[in-house]
Amino acid sequence: MRLTILGGGGFRVPLVHGALLTDRAEGRVTEVVLHDLDDRRLHAVSRVLAEQAAGVPDAPRVTVTTDLDEALRGADFVFSAIRVGGLEGRAADERIALAEGVLGQETVGAGGIAYGLRTVPVADDIARRVARLAPDAWVINFTNPAGLVTEAMSRHLGGRAIGICDSPVGLGRRVARVLGADPREAFVDYVGLNHLGWVRGLRVGGRDLLPRLLADPALLGSFEEGRLFGPDWLRSLGAIPNEYLHYYYFNRETVRAYQMAERTRGAFLRDQQARFYEAAGRPDVSALDAWDRTRAEREATYMAENRESAGAGEREEEDLSGGYEKVALALMRAIARDERTTLILNVRNNGTLSALDDDAVVEVPCLVDANGAHPLATAPLPAHATGLVCAVKAVEREVLAAARSASRATAVKAFALHPLVDSVNVARRLADGYIAAHPGLAYLR
Ligand code: G6P
Numbered sequence: 385m386r387l388t389i390l391g392g393g394g395f396r397v398p399l400v401h402g403a404l405l406t407d408r409a410e411g412r413v414t415e416v417v418l419h420d421l422d423d424r425r426l427h428a429v430s431r432v433l434a435e436q437a438a439g440v441p442d443a444p445r446v447t448v449t450t451d452l453d454e455a456l457r458g459a460d461f462v463f464s465a466i467r468v469g470g471l472e473g474r475a476a477d478e479r480i481a482l483a484e485g486v487l488g489q490e491t492v493g494a495g496g497i498a499y500g501l502r503t504v505p506v507a508d509d510i511a512r513r514v515a516r517l518a519p520d521a522w523v524i525n526f527t528n529p530a531g532l533v534t535e536a537m538s539r540h541l542g543g544r545a546i547g548i549c550d551s552p553v554g555l556g557r558r559v560a561r562v563l564g565a566d567p568r569e570a571f572v573d574y575v576g577l578n579h580l581g582w583v584r585g586l587r588v589g590g591r592d593l594l595p596r597l598l599a600d601p602a603l604l605g606s607f608e609e610g611r612l613f614g615p616d617w618l619r620s621l622g623a624i625p626n627e628y629l630h631y632y633y634f635n636r637e638t639v640r641a642y643q644m645a646e647r648t649r650g651a652f653l654r655d656q657q658a659r660f661y662e663a664a665g666r667p668d669v670s671a672l673d674a675w676d677r678t679r680a681e682r683e684a685t686y687m688a689e690n691r692e693s694a695g696a697g698e699r700e701e702e703d704l705s706g707g708y709e710k711v712a713l714a715l716m717r718a719i720a721r722d723e724r725t726t727l728i729l730n731v732r733n734n735g736t737l738s739a740l741d742d743d744a745v746v747e748v749p750c751l752v753d754a755n756g757a758h759p760l761a762t763a764p765l766p767a768h769a770t771g772l773v774c775a776v777k778a779v780e781r782e783v784l785a786a787a788r789s790a791s792r793a794t795a796v797k798a799f800a801l802h803p804l805v806d807s808v809n810v811a812r813r814l815a816d817g818y819i820a821a822h823p824g825l826a827y828l829r
């Protein structure tokens with residue numbers, strides 16, 4: 385079986401490869417094709433992979449290419465993990481938004497819109513090529529903003545485009561852990577959009593354990609989301625929100641914390657990864673050691689400003705590896721081997737949330753088998769959550785429309801309608817600033 389990874393020179397590719405190396409079962413991936421625009425990054429990541437595979441019998445064969453069509457032909461699965469504009473682009477997204485007093489995070493608010501506007505045209509092109517060159521392949525999208533980008537691709541590929549994120553799994557695992565339940569046996573009732581969802585229940589053997597957690601302030605304060613949001617707010621909500629909702633529920637505080645930070649997340653990762661790629665290209669350096677150190681530092685500092693502004697302290701040891709490669713591998717296995725499983729994925733709504741149309745990509749528990757991922761029926765969200773989900777989905781639709789029509793006015797509309805952008809004037813200045821900063825947005829007229 386052949387897996388093609390777009391953005392194959394990306395920093396998280398060794399995570400996926402490491403997971404592949406543990407898979408000994410029939411029908412596993414035997415060939416990995418890394419595609420990237422940047423030779424140097426491909427070279428550095430290949431060196432990490434070679435060290436990972438040393439001594440592992442039957443490790444998948446890894447090849448690299450900068451030719452997209454060649455990478456796609458013959459693929460059974462395509463992981464799309466591209467970053468249009470690179471980390472420099474991410475840093476600019478943050479800087480421009482924060483200067484206007486709004487959030488620049490790569491998936492939330494103005495930053496997510498800017499990133500979406502330059503990614504959708506590229507994702508469209510990839511999806512069209514997949515439809516032509518590898519029509520039976522499954523595309524698993526990792527690229528943020530993951531829900532929006534998956535929706536763009538699903539317009540060409542239907543249910544063959546599936547988006548993944550590890551934050552719902554991590555959240556479900558933490559909730560199970562504090563309740564003393566086995567995460568593998570728990571059904572996590574999680575619903576929403578990517579980075580905009582809520583855990584409303586955790587069922588083990590048909591019994592919902594979440595009420596016990598919500599009734600216990602000490603228990604609530606004992607894990608990441610409890611410290612981030614505070615037990616009182618979680619009790620008011622009657623649910624545990626995805627950590628990215630911290631940017632909504634504590635918007636002023638997070639904007640201020642990021643404005644005051646010495647460097648934005650994107651700028652930090654840009655500098656950190658520049659050092660890694662430089663080191664990993666040197667023959668006298670262990671690329672794997674350099675990668676491991678860099679990864680540990682990245683994970684320890686994840687959402688640091690949010691945690692600091694909430695007084696939440698350091699991340700817990702168990703939370704340090706997100707496990708996104710495990711979600712990807714589990715999804716690929718379930719499809720390739722028809723091993724039925726339940727995973728929280730980004731798929732087309734198809735009636736799951738009645739407030740959204742069928743083609744809207746949502747993040748919900750899905751039953752996965754050889755026929756793909758099918759959302760499970762779920763109880764409706766409360767009005768406050770439906771309101772947010774609908775508002776953000778409407779913004780995503782404006783982003784898709786702006787990308788399709790190359791319309792600057794529609795891009796302004798996307799910024800202006802976002803619940804975290806508080807003035808049309810700000811939206812206009814954001815659009816101007818982003819278009820001036822990003823060559824990838826020059827198409828907006
Ligand atoms: C979490 C999020 C991802 C994000 C990743 C890395 O897993 O769900 O969407 O890409 O963290 O975040 P970072 O800030 O390190 O790029």
Ligand code: MN
Pocket residue numbers: 530548549550551579
């Ligand atoms: Mn994510």
